[in-house]
Amino acid sequence: MTNNQLSPSTISQSKIGRRKWAKPAVYAGLVVIMALIPVFLSSPYILHILILTYIYMIAAVSLRTITISGQFPLAHAAFMGIGAYLAGMASKWLNWQPWFTIPMAAFVTAGIGVLVGYPFARLRALYYAMGSLFFGIGVIYIIYAGGVWTGCYAGLTAIPPLLPLVTSKVPYYYFFLGLALGSIIALYRFEFSRIGTNLKAIAQSHLVASSVGINEGWYRILAVGVGCFFVGLAGAGYAHYNQVLSPVSFNFMATLWLVMYVLIGGIGHFAGPIIGTFILIVIPEFFRDLKMYSPFISAAILGIVVYLIPEGLVGLSKMVRSRFTERRKDTWAVNAS
Amino acid sequence: MEQMVATITNVLILSSMYILVALGFAFLFNMLGILNLAHGAIYMVGGYIGLALIGELGFNPWTALLLTTLIVASFGVFLEKFCFRPFVGDFNRIIMMCVVITMVLQTAVNIIAGTQILSLPPFMAGVLRTEHFSVSYERIVTFAIGGILLAIILWFVNRTRWGQQMQAISQDMEAAALQGINVHLISALACFIGCGLAAIAGCLIGAYLCIGPFMGDFMLLKVLMLVFLAGIGSISGIIIAGLILGGLDSILPLLISGAASDAVTVAIVVVILLFRPQGFFGHEA
Numbered sequence: 001m002t003n004n005q006l007s008p009s010t011i012s013q014s015k016i017g018r019r020k021w022a023k024p025a026v027y028a029g030l031v032v033i034m035a036l037i038p039v040f041l042s043s044p045y046i047l048h049i050l051i052l053t054y055i056y057m058i059a060a061v062s063l064r065t066i067t068i069s070g071q072f073p074l075a076h077a078a079f080m081g082i083g084a085y086l087a088g089m090a091s092k093w094l095n096w097q098p099w100f101t102i103p104m105a106a107f108v109t110a111g112i113g114v115l116v117g118y119p120f121a122r123l124r125a126l127y128y129a130m131g132s133l134f135f136g137i138g139v140i141y142i143i144y145a146g147g148v149w150t151g152c153y154a155g156l157t158a159i160p161p162l163l164p165l166v167t168s169k170v171p172y173y174y175f176f177l178g179l180a181l182g183s184i185i186a187l188y189r190f191e192f193s194r195i196g197t198n199l200k201a202i203a204q205s206h207l208v209a210s211s212v213g214i215n216e217g218w219y220r221i222l223a224v225g226v227g228c229f230f231v232g233l234a235g236a237g238y239a240h241y242n243q244v245l246s247p248v249s250f251n252f253m254a255t256l257w258l259v260m261y262v263l264i265g266g267i268g269h270f271a272g273p274i275i276g277t278f279i280l281i282v283i284p285e286f287f288r289d290l291k292m293y294s295p296f297i298s299a300a301i302l303g304i305v306v307y308l309i310p311e312g313l314v315g316l317s318k319m320v321r322s323r324f325t326e327r328r329k330d331t332w333a334v335n336a337s
Numbered sequence: 338m339e340q341m342v343a344t345i346t347n348v349l350i351l352s353s354m355y356i357l358v359a360l361g362f363a364f365l366f367n368m369l370g371i372l373n374l375a376h377g378a379i380y381m382v383g384g385y386i387g388l389a390l391i392g393e394l395g396f397n398p399w400t401a402l403l404l405t406t407l408i409v410a411s412f413g414v415f416l417e418k419f420c421f422r423p424f425v426g427d428f429n430r431i432i433m434m435c436v437v438i439t440m441v442l443q444t445a446v447n448i449i450a451g452t453q454i455l456s457l458p459p460f461m462a463g464v465l466r467t468e469h470f471s472v473s474y475e476r477i478v479t480f481a482i483g484g485i486l487l488a489i490i491l492w493f494v495n496r497t498r499w500g501q502q503m504q505a506i507s508q509d510m511e512a513a514a515l516q517g518i519n520v521h522l523i524s525a526l527a528c529f530i531g532c533g534l535a536a537i538a539g540c541l542i543g544a545y546l547c548i549g550p551f552m553g554d555f556m557l558l559k560v561l562m563l564v565f566l567a568g569i570g571s572i573s574g575i576i577i578a579g580l581i582l583g584g585l586d587s588i589l590p591l592l593i594s595g596a597a598s599d600a601v602t603v604a605i606v607v608v609i610l611l612f613r614p615q616g617f618f619g620h621e622a
Contacts, residue, residue, distance in 0.1 A: 119611050126372075127614040130565045131607060137558055138603035144596030152596075253554060256374070256436055263429050295444040302437045306430050307423075 034177060038170045047169040053281045054180035055238050060261040060273035061187050062230035067262065068191060069223045070203030072129045075136030076231055076258050081250030083109040083232030084239040085143060085150060088159040091240070093149070098162045102236040109232025110225045117224035121217040124206070136255055143247045155246035162240040172241060179237060183230050188270060190226055199223055264305050266312025275313050342470040344587060350476055350545065352583025353483025357538040358556055359563040359575050360490055361531025367507035367570050368527055369425050374435035375416075376535060376560060377553030378442040383409045383536025384543035384552070385446050388457050398460045402540050406533045413532025417525050439553070446550045457543035479541045486537065487576065490530070494572055503527055507570060559586075562606050568616030578617060582606075 038047060063076045087105035090096045096104075116135060123131050143150045150156055163171055190196055201209040202216050210216050239245055248254075257280075265276025284297045309316050362376045383405055390401035420438060424430040461474040494500035502523050505513040514520045538556075539548070563582055567574030585605065589598035610616075 122611070123614050126569075127565075127610070130561060131610050131614070134562065134603055134607045134610065138600055138607060141596045141600035141603060145600055251554075252558060256432075260433065260436055263433055267429060292444070292448050295440050299437045299440040299444070302433055302440075306433045306437065310427070310430065 031181065035174070038173050042170070044169045047173050049282065049285050051169065051172055051176045051241060053278055054176040055234050055241070056258070056261065056281060057180050057274055057277045058183045058234035058237075059231050060258055060265075060277045061184055061270075062227040062234070063258050064262050064267075064270070064273045065187050065190060065230070066223050066227040067267065068196065068203060069199040069220050070206070071124065071220065072259075073224070073227075074129050074133035074252070074255050074259070075139070076227070077250045077252075077254035078136030078139040079109055079113060079228045080231045080235035080238070080254075081139060081143065081245075081247065082112060083235030084245050084250070085156065085235075086232075087236035088156045088239040088245050089149060091160045092156065092158065098160060098240045102162075102233065102240065105236035105239075106229050106233040109235070110229035113228025113232075114221055114225040117221040120224075121220050133252065133255070137252060140247050140251050143250075150247075151245070153247070155244055156239075157244050159239055159243045159245065161243055162237070176237060176241070179233070183233065184274065187226075187230060191270060195219065195222065260302065264302060264312055266314030268311065269314040272312055272314050279313060338469045339471075342472060344591070346472055346476045346480065347587040348580070348584045349480050350483070350583075351587055352579045353480055353487065354538045354542055355556075355559050355563055355583055356576055356579035357483055357486060357534045359560045359567075359579060360487075360572070361534040362560045363564050363567075363572065363575055364503065364527040364531045365421070365524075366564060368503060368510070369421065369524055370428075371421050371425065371431050372428070372435070373421075373531075374432060374557060375438035375442070376531070377555075377557030378439040379409060379413065379532050379553075380535040380539045380556050381548065381550065381553035382412075382442050382446065383532075383539030384457065384548035385450055385539075386536070387540035387543060388450075388455060388548065391458055398458060398544075402460070402537065405540055406536050409536035410529045410533035413528040414525050416532070417528035421528070422521070422524070443550050443553070450550070452550055454547045454549045455543075456547045457540060459544050460541075475545060479545050482537070482541060486534065490534070491572070493530075499523065499526060562603075566606060566609060566616050568618040571616070571618035574616065574618030 034050075037050065041047075059076065059080055063073070066073050066076075083105045086108055087098070087101040090101045090104065091098055120128060120131055120135075144152060146152065162175065166172070191199075198209070198214045198219050201212075201214060202219060206216050235250075261276040261280055262273045263276070264280060265272030265274065279301065280298060283301060284294055287294050287297045290297070305312065309319065311318070358376065358380050362373055365371045365373050365376075386408055387401050387405040390396045390404055391398055396404065416438065420434050421431065424434060459475045461478045463474045465472050465474060465477065494503060502513070502518045503526075505516065505518060506520055506523055510520060542548070542552075559582065563575060563578050566582065567578040582602070585602045589601055592598070593601060
């Protein structure tokens with residue numbers, strides 16, 4: 001009898017002990033695999049797709065940082081556009097070095113985010129989403145109205161590249177891999193710090209949170225500032241990598257795609273946006289031969305997740321596990337009876 | 338005089354088209370809480386089906402308008418049954434579903450019709466000339482259809498049994514179901530009407546201006562602005578907000594050139610929403 005009571009706890013303890021090193025090992029292995037990709041696959045096209053994946057990964061994870069405060073901003077691609085256009089215009093018209101414009105754009109985007117976040121902190125839920133959506137549209141119209149400075153509808157062209165002497169994509173790949181890793185680790189530390197916990201408390205109930213002394217407005221503005229800093233970083237990197245900017249890449253549909261990256265991965269887990277970005281950018285590329293029909297592939301992935309995996313792709317492993325354990329329990333029950 | 342008449346007709350036409358599309362959006366949003374981001378795509382498909390019926394199958398424009406409305410409205414019932422009803426109350430999945438619908442419709446139109454800008458043949462040719470000004474019949478017809486439909490919808494919502502049931506559902510769905518209202522039937526009806534209105538607006542705009550695969554995105558933004566300016570749950574507010582927005586959209590380009598006028602419109606909307614988040618006629622804060 002005692003044996004039976006003790007055994008589950010010992011199993012779980014040994015499992016915890018095994019998992020302590022298993023998870024970091026898996027993450028380190030994934031990073032090593034991603035770092036080794038240029039050694040085995042030197043096709044510039046594959047590297048290009050992966051670089052874009054890293055850029056959008058930073059944007060999606062930083063969007064998640066804002067969403068943990070319980071608000072859903074729909075202007076995130078517009079903030080990416082602010083960062084990209086700031087970096088692009090500063091290096092094209094003022095001849096500043098890319099190594100300076102990228103951090104500069106990130107800090108200025110964060111500043112704009114805080115300035116905009118201050119009046120928006122009075123809005124909540126759907127009203128916040130809609131207010132930020134209209135702000136994002138306004139940013140795009142300002143870019144359109146910018147004349148020669150922003151390149152209007154044709155877009156900003158001939159931005160100085162990040163690495164002027166390099167023709168291969170491999171250095172760019174490592175730069176953006178490092179940028180994505182650094183940003184993701186920083187945002188992970190942010191989410192699981194005391195500030196992140198406070199943000200999650202605000203998301204659960206802003207009334208209870210403010211009654212225990214959490215300054216709701218201040219923390220929400222802080223979350224927007226941090227999210228905008230990293231999305232500005234991603235945008236500035238994109239500007240110097242792509243060398244051509246078009247307002248279309250930052251409009252409402254682009255924001256919706258960032259939201260899709262977060263939602264398809266699963267909103268309840270930090271790995272959600274990372275997995276979501278990877279799946280939604282890389283898998284449709286396998287079907288590149290379909291040309292005009294290829295958006296159907298993305299639509300099919302989204303549709304499958306919507307209908308079959310309500311918690312997002314992160315919930316998939318939990319679903320599979322629970323199905324197997326349930327079945328095991330059933331067979332055990334049958335055997336016992 | 339000429340300029341003034343042109344501006345006034347522009348305001349009226351744009352406003353009535355915005356209001357037609359926004360009413361369909363608002364029905365679903367008020368009743369089921371569905372933020373139907375696919376409404377712009379449905380409006381766009383309406384224009385293309387109208388063009389296909391007139392151009393490829395050779396229907397008379399008026400028959401084509403009626404047929405398009407019926408086709409798109411039935412598609413709306415299909416959407417309500419299979420894409421919206423399973424996820425009511427789950428905001429994230431509804432948004433994902435709407436992106437899926439938008440992508441499928443836009444890609445299909447892209448493949449079938451191409452990305453070029455097309456235009457429907459006019460419903461009524463000719464120009465009305467008077468001593469002081471001249472207006473094309475097309476504009477008069479567009480505005481007349483919009484106005485008549487608006488009057489019918491207002492009468493339907495406020496005076497008929499089904500309209501009253503729709504209002505009851507938007508106040509409290511469970512209480513309405515307890516009173517014996519068939520919630521599913523009424524929401525399917527709302528989707529039928531909403532998609533039908535969007536299709537009519539698509540055809541009329543297609544004949545008045547032009548149609549393209551991405552015209553729905555623009556209309557969707559206008560509709561969102563309109564519904565949130567009016568305030569959630571307010572039908573008559575939509576008409577006033579529609580007149581304001583249509584006025585801004587047709588008068589501002591005369592004063593400020595290019596995209597700056599759109600930026601000013603958006604700035605006005607954002608400032609109004611910051612000071613009055615519930616809109617002009619909304620009740621919740």
